[in-house]
Every structure is written in structure tokens, then in C-alpha cells.
């Protein structure tokens with residue numbers, strides 16, 4: 211690990227001011243950032259510790275819920291309103307990492323966690339995300355965890371988190387504060403596709419700090435989070451589906467779906483709800499939904515299996531949600 215300065219922010223404005231320097235990074239739970247610093251993947255000159263700021267509260271916000279950026283994953287998953295009204299979120303969080311990590315991991319840090327691409331975390335390897343212009347080791351390399359949707363010739367990495375996939379299905383909003391004021395961004399638009407600038411994971415500008423995530427008023431329906439991974443715990447998603455699906459009189463009335471493990475961001479395709487809502491559920495319909503989702507999907511050799519895996523996982527989730535026999 212390279213030597214660095216440590217500053218503790220006492221006020222949010224102070225944290226934004228310090229973090230506006232491109233050599234400074236905010237530190238929350240540290241479970242991702244410190245690991246990457248040990249590997250010299252992240253080499254900030256200064257860490258600004260935001261852990262003492264009062265951003266840990268989970269509170270009612272109208273009919274919805276505001277989850278502070280410093281609320282731990284454990285506190286969020288255990289919160290009675292989350293368990294009762296947003297179970298897909300509790301299930302997604304509990305499908306991630308381990309109890310010890312979730313005790314430290316925060317809402318803001320979880321949203322900003324970096325990719326698990328093996329080339330990104332190995333400084334001896336080429337990686338356009340870590341070192342723009344150096345190439346992408348994963349294309350034509352070891353790409354089992356990598357993306358099949360929205361990839362670019364510069365980067366095929368996936369966003370590895372679970373929590374944000376459920377938040378995308380719930381259409382939650384990220385609240386952000388920076389030197390130029392406050393703004394809100396839908397979780398669905400918070401992470402970026404890699405394009406020609408894979409070094410930028412999300413839409414945060416220098417100095418911007420996530421202060422909270424707001425969940426809209428709860429909606430009726432069955433909540434499902436299904437995560438397919440190499441082993442049943444302590445592993446990142448090969449493919450995950452967060453779903454809130456409701457039915458009335460034999461027809462689907464709601465189908466809010468988001469997908470993890472497939473792209474540089476939690477994947478949300480509004481065409482899937484348009485297809486499913488007002489239709490009678492059937493295997494043929496689910497197959498059409500998978501066709502839409504996977505339109506333009508591209509494998510990179512080692513991860514070709516994700517295309518049929520995603521089709522099967524989506525079908526299984528929709529069967530579970532609607533009672534159709536697989």
C-alpha cells in the first residue's frame with residue numbers, strides 16, 4: 211500500500227471540498243477501497259473519512275423510505291419497513307458478501323463498489339478502466355464474470371453489486387451533494403456503460419458525495435431476488451434477477467425487473483414490462499421477454515454460458531412469480 215494522508219470530515223461541505231481534488235477519495239466502510247489500495251489499484255494521496263457524518267439514518271420519506279448513505283447493509287436489510295415493504299431489497303443485500311462485511315458496508319460504498327474484473331485488480335495486467343489506453347486483458351482473456359450486455363471494445367466488465375439491482379427494480383433515487391449543490395439521479399441512470407471512458411463507473415463528478423437513496427412508495431406484488439453464482443455464498447453474481455411482479459384476474463399487472471452480473475450497470479429494460487403487463491403469463495411470453503432482454507447480447511468465449519443462463523433464470527423467476535409451471 212502506498213502512503214496516504216487521512217482526514218476526517220466533520221461536515222458534508224468539508225467532505226465535498228476535499229473530495230473535489232482528483233487525488234482524494236471518500237472512505238466509508240472501507241471494505242472495497244482499502245482492499246484496492248492494498249493492491250495499489252487505487253492510489254489516492256488523501257482519504258477523507260466520511261464515516262462520522264450524520265448520514266446513517268433510515269427514515270420515512272412521504273410514503274417511501276430514505277436510506278442514508280452511511281446506513282450499513284446489515285441495518286438496511288434488517289429494517290422493519292424494508293423487510294415488510296421492500297423485501298426484494300433485503301433479499302438482495304443478504305445475498306451479498308458476508309455478515310461481517312455487511313456490518314461495515316454502507317449504502318453509498320456499495321453503490322460505488324468497483325468491478326471484480328481480474329485484470330482490473332492486477333496491476334501487472336492491461337486494463338483500460340484502471341489505466342486508460344493500456345488495453346483490455348479480459349477481451350480474449352479470462353472473462354467468466356464479464357458482461358454480455360452494453361459492453362464496448364474498451365471494457366466488458368460488470369458492476370458486481372446486488373443491492374443496486376434491487377434498487378433499480380424498485381426505481382429508487384440516489385441523492386447527491388457536491389460543491390455546486392444537490393441533485394437526484396435515478397439508480398437506473400447512476401451507473402454508466404463503459405463506452406470509450408470505462409474509467410468512469412458512474413455519474414458522480416469530483417467532490418460529489420452520495421447522501422442517501424430514496425425508495426418510492428411501496429407497491430403490491432411478489433418480490434423475488436434470484437442470484438446465480440459459483441457457490442451458494444460469498445460469491446458475486448454470474449446473473450441475478452430482482453423482480454416485483456403482480457397479477458390480477460389471470461393477467462400480469464406489474465413487472466418491474468432489473469438484472470445483475472450482465473453489464474457495467476444494473477440492467478433495466480423498460481420494454482420487458484411493456485411486453486409482460488396486461489398479458490396472460492405463459493412460457494411462450496417469458497421466452498419473448500428473454501428475447502427482448504438478450505437482443506444484442508454478446509459473449510466473449512468464457513462467458514458465453516451467461517446467455518442461456520440468463521434466459522433460464524428469467525424464466526424461472528417469472529414462473530415463480532406467476533405460478534406458471536416450468
Ligand SMILES: Cc1cc2nc3c(=O)[nH]c(=O)nc-3n(C[C@H](O)[C@H](O)[C@H](O)COP(=O)(O)OP(=O)(O)OC[C@H]3O[C@@H](n4cnc5c(N)ncnc54)[C@H](O)[C@@H]3O)c2cc1C
Pocket residue numbers: 235236237238239240241242243244245260279305306307308311314315316317318319320321322323324370371372373414418419420421444445446447
Ligand atoms: C470478499 C468480498 C465479497 C463480497 N461480495 C459481495 C457480493 O456478493 N455482493 C455485493 O453486492 N457486494 C459484495 N462485496 C462488496 C461489498 O458489498 C462492498 O465492498 C461494500 O458494499 C462497499 O461499501 P463500503 O462502505 O465498505 O465502501 P468503501 O470501501 O468505503 O468505498 C467504496 C467506494 O465508494 C466510494 N464511496 C463510499 N461512500 C461514498 C459516498 N457516500 N459518496 C461517494 N462515494 C462514496 C469510495 O470512495 C470508494 O471508491 C464483497 C466484498 C468482499 C470484500
Ligand code: SF4
Pocket residue numbers: 325327328329330336337338339340345346347348349364365366367408
Ligand atoms: S473488462 Fe474492463 S475492467 Fe476488465 S480488463 Fe477490460 S477494461 Fe479493465
